[in-house]
Amino acid sequence: MRALSVLIGLAALGIGACSDDDAGRARGLGGDAGSTTSAGKGGNTASGTSGNPSSGGSGGAIGNPSNGGEPAGAGTNASGGKPMMKPPEPKVNDCDSLGAVGEFEEITPPEVKAGIGQKDGGNTKGGTFAMAVDPVNQGTVYAGTLFQGVWKTTNCGASWTKIATGTKAAEVNSGMGWTFAIDPQEPNVIYTNSGYGSNGLFKSIDGGVNWIDVWSTASQPELGKSFQYNFANVVAIDPTDHQHLLLTFHEPCLAPHNATCIAESFDAGTSWKLLDGEPTWNGAEGQVIWFLDSSSHWLWGSQINGFWRSGDSGKTWQRIPGMETSHKQGSQILQAKDGTFYASAADAIWSSPDGAADTWKAIPNTGPILGGLVSDGTTMYASTGYFDGFGPTKYLRSPESDGKTWEVMPSPTIQHGGTLGYDPGHKLLYSSNLDSGMWRVVVE
Numbered sequence: 001m002r003a004l005s006v007l008i009g010l011a012a013l014g015i016g017a018c019s020d021d022d023a024g025r026a027r028g029l030g031g032d033a034g035s036t037t038s039a040g041k042g043g044n045t046a047s048g049t050s051g052n053p054s055s056g057g058s059g060g061a062i063g064n065p066s067n068g069g070e071p072a073g074a075g076t077n078a079s080g081g082k083p084m085m086k087p088p089e090p091k092v093n094d095c096d097s098l099g100a101v102g103e104f105e106e107i108t109p110p111e112v113k114a115g116i117g118q119k120d121g122g123n124t125k126g127g128t129f130a131m132a133v134d135p136v137n138q139g140t141v142y143a144g145t146l147f148q149g150v151w152k153t154t155n156c157g158a159s160w161t162k163i164a165t166g167t168k169a170a171e172v173n174s175g176m177g178w179t180f181a182i183d184p185q186e187p188n189v190i191y192t193n194s195g196y197g198s199n200g201l202f203k204s205i206d207g208g209v210n211w212i213d214v215w216s217t218a219s220q221p222e223l224g225k226s227f228q229y230n231f232a233n234v235v236a237i238d239p240t241d242h243q244h245l246l247l248t249f250h251e252p253c254l255a256p257h258n259a260t261c262i263a264e265s266f267d268a269g270t271s272w273k274l275l276d277g278e279p280t281w282n283g284a285e286g287q288v289i290w291f292l293d294s295s296s297h298w299l300w301g302s303q304i305n306g307f308w309r310s311g312d313s314g315k316t317w318q319r320i321p322g323m324e325t326s327h328k329q330g331s332q333i334l335q336a337k338d339g340t341f342y343a344s345a346a347d348a349i350w351s352s353p354d355g356a357a358d359t360w361k362a363i364p365n366t367g368p369i370l371g372g373l374v375s376d377g378t379t380m381y382a383s384t385g386y387f388d389g390f391g392p393t394k395y396l397r398s399p400e401s402d403g404k405t406w407e408v409m410p411s412p413t414i415q416h417g418g419t420l421g422y423d424p425g426h427k428l429l430y431s432s433n434l435d436s437g438m439w440r441v442v443v444e
Contacts, residue, residue, distance in 0.1 A: 043203070087184045093139030095156035101442045104412050107157030108437030113146050116435045117165035120210030123147040123196070127435040128144060131421050132180035136187040138425030142208060143438060144192055150210055156426055157440055166210035167379045171198035179234045185242040189268070197389020201232035201247060203269050215247060216267035223272055226254050226261060233286045238295045244266040246298070252283030262300070262314055275314045281305045288325060290333055292341065292355045299333065299343070299355070300323040307345070309357040318357035323350050326385060332373040332420065334380065336400045342380065344370035349382055349396075366396060366406050372420030372431065375400060376443065381429055382406065383417040393417030393433060414439065 022321070099105045108128065115125045126146030134140035143151045143160075150164040150172060164172045175197020183189035188207045188367045191214075194200060200216035215232050217224040224230050231250040239246035245265040253261035253274070259279030277300070287302040298314060301307040307323040310316060324346040325331050333343040341352045343360070348367040350358040371385025380403065382396040392415065395409040416434035423430065 010424035011179075043170070088136050088187075088268050088366045089139050090136050090425060093137060093154055093156070094431070095139045095158065095426050095428075097158065098156065098426065098428070098442055099440075101444060102410065104414075104439050105157075106437055106443045107153075109143070109151050109153075109157050109162075111162070112151065112160075113437055114144055114240060115148055116437075120147055123166065127416075128432045129176055129178045129418070129434060130180040130192070131419055131430060131432045131438070132182045132190065133421035133423050133430060134182055134187050135184055138423050141421065141423070141430060142180055142190060143190075143193075143432060144180055144432070146176045147174075147197070150177060150192065150208055151174040156423065156428060157430070157438065163208040164204075166206075166211055166213060168202060171200065171213070172200050172202050172211050179232075182236050183237060183268075184239075185243050185339055191235045191237075191245075191269070193235070195233075196232070200232045201235060201252075201269070214395075215263065215272070220272060223263070223274055226257055226274055227251055228254065234288050236289050236291055239289050239293075240295045241266075244295055245269055246289050248300070248428075249283075250286045250291050260287065260302075260305075262287075262289065264314075270314065277314075278308070278317050280306075288331055293335065293339075297355060301331070301344075307343070307360075314352075320350075320357050320360045320437035323360055323361070326369050326371075331371060333384075334373055334375050336375065336380070336403065337377065337399070342373060342401060342403065344373045344382065344385070346370075349373065350408070360396035362405060364416070371418050374420045374422040374429070376422055376424060376427070379443070381409075381420060381443070383420055385417050391415035391417070393431075393436075395431075405430065411441075 012381060082429045105291065105373035112127060116127050118125050125148050128143045128145050130144040132142040139156045140268055141157065149162050151160045151162045153160045172192065172194055176192035177191045177192050178195055181191045188205060190204050190208055192202055201214050203214045204211045213219045216230050227249065229251055233248045236246040243266060245268065247263040249261060252259045257274065257278050258276040260281040261282040262275045262277060264271045264275055265272045282304045285302050285304060290299045292299055296311065296313040298310045302327055305323060307320040308317040309320060328345045331344045333341065335341050341355045343350045346369060348362040349370055350362050352362045365392040369385050369390065370382060373389040374381055380398050380400055384394045391412045395411045396406040397409050398406040414433050415436045418434055420430045421430040427442055428442045429441050429443050433439060
């Protein structure tokens with residue numbers, strides 16, 4: 001396992017994580033992302049996603065996408081807390097000219113595809129990264145990119161608009177968008193980062209046109225002193241309270257804090273508090289986080305530290321033996337209708353009947369380097385998250401009623417697998433594949 005992690009870390013020096021250009025920028029930022037310490041240890045882990053199946057992003061709440069992102073077991077909180085939120089009634093947008101069932105179609109925004117590989121102020125443009133599928137306005141998808149801005153489609157990818165054009169747009173568009181989250185109650189509220197750009201966490205309340213800085217030295221002057229660069233990494237939304245957020249970072253916390261800090265907000269990012277992670281955790285790498293089945297049950301991970309579970313809002317943590325994440329911000333998790341949890345990990349898809357730290361097991365013949373993972377409520381879909389030299393991407397599927405046997409889906413040759421998203425209104429599986437672009441396929 002450790003050898004695999006080292007191999008993944010070396011592979012992550014490619015476009016899916018820290019390129020040569022990124023390494024230079026990161027050294028300038030103090031993140032040392034081009035060194036063995038950071039680039040080889042999870043610099044850009046995203047996104048993403050299917051932590052929140054309703055958004056397809058990385059990190060977040062676990063839902064049942066077959067009903068538009070409503071959390072599994074909606075109406076009752078599995079931990080005995082307050083009821084899960086019920087999302088607004090979904091609306092299905094018009095999406096003409098969808099392909100036949102099983103036919104993969106490339107839907108990369110043309111301007112993004114044309115710019116891949118070009119230099120922009122020393123940055124190499126690199127296609128689509130994290131994405132978010134709107135759980136209410138089905139057919140609407142947001143896509144973050146590598147130095148090519150934030151994009152949105154309302155017709156399942158037939159056409160795209162570069163949407164961040166208003167307040168703080170330059171800051172949002174300046175970096176890599178490897179985390180995305182859509183508020184399940186107010187779908188015009190979205191969150192994203194700007195990795196290796198302005199580095200902050202940003203929030204839009206108008207569907208991505210104008211943005212508010214919710215984490216940076218400027219917006220959080222006191223808490224911001226706990227970091228050198230305030231490099232936001234992954235954001236997660238509580239399935240029971242859409243104003244409850246968690247945020248991880250892409251750099252160490254400064255003393256007197258432990259090396260890893262997690263930020264928590266109860267007012268949708270207006271104010272935050274910092275929680276210290278385990279003293280043993282290496283903080284100098286990107287970290288992922290999700291809510292499990294309640295506001296107090298969390299899953300946290302990074303490449304060197306592996307996966308850990310907390311049942312008390314981060315006060316204590318339990319290591320999940322042998323379970324590790326890869327460098328890239330692509331790991332996703334979901335909860336099936338029967339309550340079983342599934343998570344993408346470095347060597348396989350892992351499952352747990354209850355999410356407890358000692359019940360996770362690797363599913364044979366599903367690895368290595370898993371990234372995307374979503375469900376349509378009946379069938380689960382997964383993809384590998386390969387970097388340069390590891391492709392092409394492999395897509396897998398398994399009935400939720402099984403979960404132990406995964407078959408390979410027929411697909412074209414696509415390099416650089418990554419985040420998946422599911423649109424229940426159109427039975428569409430979306431796949432964001434970095435410099436191989438964005439794809440969609442009707443699955444039934």
